[in-house]
Amino acid sequence: MMDYDVIVVGAGPGGSIAAKTCAEKGLDVLLIEKRQEIGVPVRCAEGVGREDFEEFVKPDERWIASEIENAELCSPSEYKIKLSADMAGNEVGYVLERKIFDRYLAKLASRAGADVLTKTSAVSMKRENGSVKLGIRSMGEFQETSARIVIGADGVESRVAKWAGIDTTLKLNEIESCVQYLMTDINFEPTTTYFWVGRKYAPGGYIWLFPKGEDAANVGIGVMPSMAEKPAKQYLDEFIKEHFPEGEIVEVVVGGVPVKGAIETAVADNVMLVGDAARHTDPITGGGIINAMRAGYHAGITASEAVEAGNYSARFLRKYDERWMNDFGKTLVRNRKLQEKMLKLDDSTFDKLFRGIGSMRIEDMSVKRLALELFKREPKLLWDLREFLV
Amino acid sequence: MKRLAVNRYRCGYCGACIAVCKFNANELVETYLEVYHDKCTLCMACVKTCPMNALEVVE
Numbered sequence: 291m292m293d294y295d296v297i298v299v300g301a302g303p304g305g306s307i308a309a310k311t312c313a314e315k316g317l318d319v320l321l322i323e324k325r326q327e328i329g330v331p332v333r334c335a336e337g338v339g340r341e342d343f344e345e346f347v348k349p350d351e352r353w354i355a356s357e358i359e360n361a362e363l364c365s366p367s368e369y370k371i372k373l374s375a376d377m378a379g380n381e382v383g384y385v386l387e388r389k390i391f392d393r394y395l396a397k398l399a400s401r402a403g404a405d406v407l408t409k410t411s412a413v414s415m416k417r418e419n420g421s422v423k424l425g426i427r428s429m430g431e432f433q434e435t436s437a438r439i440v441i442g443a444d445g446v447e448s449r450v451a452k453w454a455g456i457d458t459t460l461k462l463n464e465i466e467s468c469v470q471y472l473m474t475d476i477n478f479e480p481t482t483t484y485f486w487v488g489r490k491y492a493p494g495g496y497i498w499l500f501p502k503g504e505d506a507a508n509v510g511i512g513v514m515p516s517m518a519e520k521p522a523k524q525y526l527d528e529f530i531k532e533h534f535p536e537g538e539i540v541e542v543v544v545g546g547v548p549v550k551g552a553i554e555t556a557v558a559d560n561v562m563l564v565g566d567a568a569r570h571t572d573p574i575t576g577g578g579i580i581n582a583m584r585a586g587y588h589a590g591i592t593a594s595e596a597v598e599a600g601n602y603s604a605r606f607l608r609k610y611d612e613r614w615m616n617d618f619g620k621t622l623v624r625n626r627k628l629q630e631k632m633l634k635l636d637d638s639t640f641d642k643l644f645r646g647i648g649s650m651r652i653e654d655m656s657v658k659r660l661a662l663e664l665f666k667r668e669p670k671l672l673w674d675l676r677e678f679l680v
Numbered sequence: 681m682k683r684l685a686v687n688r689y690r691c692g693y694c695g696a697c698i699a700v701c702k703f704n705a706n707e708l709v710e711t712y713l714e715v716y717h718d719k720c721t722l723c724m725a726c727v728k729t730c731p732m733n734a735l736e737v738v739e
Contacts, residue, residue, distance in 0.1 A: 324710055333694055411710065447695030447708050460699045467696055467731040515700075515725075521733035544731050546696025 294320045296593050297424055297437040298404075299412045299450050301328045304565030304582030305443030306395035307346070311590025312441075313402035317597055320435070321396065321404050322426060324411035324444075329392030333445075333545035334579070335470060335508050337483065337500050340383035342580045346587075353391035354384050355502040359481040366488035366637040369644035385483075385500045385508070386579070415440065415453040420602060422560045438602050439593050441562050443586065446546045448567035454558040458569055462516040464550035466495045466576055469523045470510025472502065472541035476534040480504045486529070488637040493517035495576075497529055509534065512547060512576055517633070549573040551626025552619040557607040562589045570614070573626040581618050588613035682737055684720050684727075686713050690734035697726035697735060 298309045301323035309321040325331075336355065343349070363371045400406045407428050414425035424435050442450025446465075451458045478484065484499040491497045494514025501507045511526040518525070530537060548569040556568035564570070565582030572581065592610035596602050684705075693711040705719035706726065727735045 331693075445695060447698035449707070452704060458699075459702050462700065462725060462728060465696060465699060465729060467729050468694075469692075469731045515728040518728075522731035523733060542692065544692025544694040544696075546694055546699050546729065546731070548699065 292320070292433065292435040294318045294405075294435065294437045295597050296320075296439045296441060297322065297412075297422075297435060298441040298443055299424075300324075300443035300445055300565075300567070301396045301399075301406070301408070302392060302443060302445065302565060302582065303395055303579050304567075304570075304586040305441065306392070306399045307583045307586030308441045308443060308564055308590045308593075309399035309404040309406075309586075310395070310402045311587050312593050313399060313404040315590065315594035317594055319399075319404045320437075321399055321406045322410040322412065322428075323396075323406070323408045326409040328396045328408060329389040332388045332543055333468075334388055334543070335498055335500050335510055335576070336386045336388050336502070336579075337498075337577065338383050338386060338579050339577075343383060346580070346583050347395075349384060350394070353387045353394055355387045356385040356480060356500070358383055358385060358483050358501070360479070360483070362482055362484045363644070364484065364486045365640045365644035366490040367641045369641055371644055371647050385502055387502070412440075412444070412449065415450065417560055420560075437560075439560055439562065439596060439607075441564055441586075441589050441593065442567045443564040443582070444567050446548060446566045448563065450561060451563055451567055454561040454563075456553075456555065456558050456561070456563060458548075458550075458553055458563070458567070460546075460548055460550055460569070463494070463514055464548065464569075465515065466512030466547040466549055467515050467518065467522040468495075468510060468512040468543075468545045468547055468576070469526050470508050470543040470545075471526070471530070471537075471539040472506055472543070473509050473530075473534060473537040474506045474540055476507060476509070476537040478507055488640045489517070490637050491529060492525055493519070494633055497526070506540070508543070509537075510543070514549075514633070547571050547576045547578070549576065549626070549629060552615065552622040555604075555608070555611050556585075556614065557604050557611055559604045559607075560602045561604075562592065562607055562610050564589050568614075570618070570622070573622065573629040574632075575625075581614075581622075584617055585614045588617065682722055682739060683717050684715050684722065685736055685738045686715060687734045687736070688713075690732045692732050692734070694731065696729050696731060700725040700729045 295317040410428040486497040494517035495512035556563040571578035
């Protein structure tokens with residue numbers, strides 16, 4: 291029987307970084323991926339913030355599709371706000387080619403010493419004498435494996451979470467239902483990301499356009515099922531008919547993005563959850579790549595400490611909870627609260643705000659200035675948002 | 681009898697329906713969405729969440 295210190299389920303960015311970190315710490319680690327190809331199908335808009343991203347990996351032109359310098363936001367009546375590099379914060383960065391990027395990270399894990407298996411899913415899990423028996427089906431053959439720790443990086447539909455008894459079920463206001471098309475034959479600035487906000491476009495979410503090179507872009511939507519009256523795809527199709535009628539769709543991407551905010555715990559005995567499985571996506575932006583990578587790193591470090599201590603209890607693994615909570619968990623909590631406020635804004639409020647701000651000269655724009663303008667126009671709204679503007 | 685039906689031509693096997701199911705009544709086996717009708721309560725959570733409109737309750 292295959293026996294490992296750690297088995298990582300899921301070879302997205304979170305799982306690969308977890309496996310890489312474990313291997314670098316000298317652990318015996320197996321990384322399994324249920325798909326036959328790592329990185330496919332993508333379920334993601336592929337945007338990352340530049341600074342945070344560069345903490346982890348050196349950007350490489352093989353998997354950077356676009357570099358982003360500006361963001362343009364559009365209100366329901368098409369009032370626009372344009373932000374440029376130094377002020378748009380996290381929206382400014384890179385658009386990745388996830389198909390290549392995910393494979394690159396898995397290679398890093400394998401180079402660090404992790405075993406990697408694709409077309410291999412976890413099919414059962416039980417705890418026995420302080421370790422885990424994980425049943426896997428690899429290229430159609432069932433095998434029982436054992437590990438001291440299982441890291442569940444198995445996505446929004448995580449089975450590891452369910453087997454471990456960590457309740458991460460999402461309510462209909464805790465998920466964004468998303469569809470995205472890779473489109474060609476449309477007009478956009480290749481260094482600008484575009485966002486359309488308001489219930490008219492996407493109830494409880496937004497529509498985005500992320501350039502992928504000069505002549506193609508990810509055009510996608512996320513809607514909150516508790517607010518949406520139609521399926522996400524229908525909202526997106528209507529938008530595209532109006533805004534990009536000449537565009538051709540060359541790829542379809544579908545996904546559910548957790549916007550629950552921080553969960554109480556992402557650990558159980560012998561188990562840690564990472565990335566979408568742990569609902570680590572940002573409630574405002576829906577971005578999850580960097581948080582997943584950070585979580586993967588924290589889980590890897592904690593796993594190595596647990597192996598050294600010979601202690602795989604939930605109590606010991608709570609160190610991992612503390613680490614991700616202190617790192618980005620606080621932002622998840624704050625942005626969930628901010629999102630709840632934003633969901634209350636109706637389309638005419640968005641228009642009013644955008645109309646005012648959009649007429650300002652771009653050079654003058656800063657977050658502080660934006661706040662002052664908001665305050666002049668909507669004192670009540672600003673009061674509501676005061677804790678987020680500091 | 682009413683039951684949940686999957687339109688496999690529409691399904692994008694994204695797993696959103698699994699994330700919202702309280703009853704563990706579905707599972708994504710690679711790209712195949714499996715529904716366990718004995719556990720499904722027809723609560724409609726997955727139907728409302730599906731981005732592709734691939735789920736519906738049929739007679």
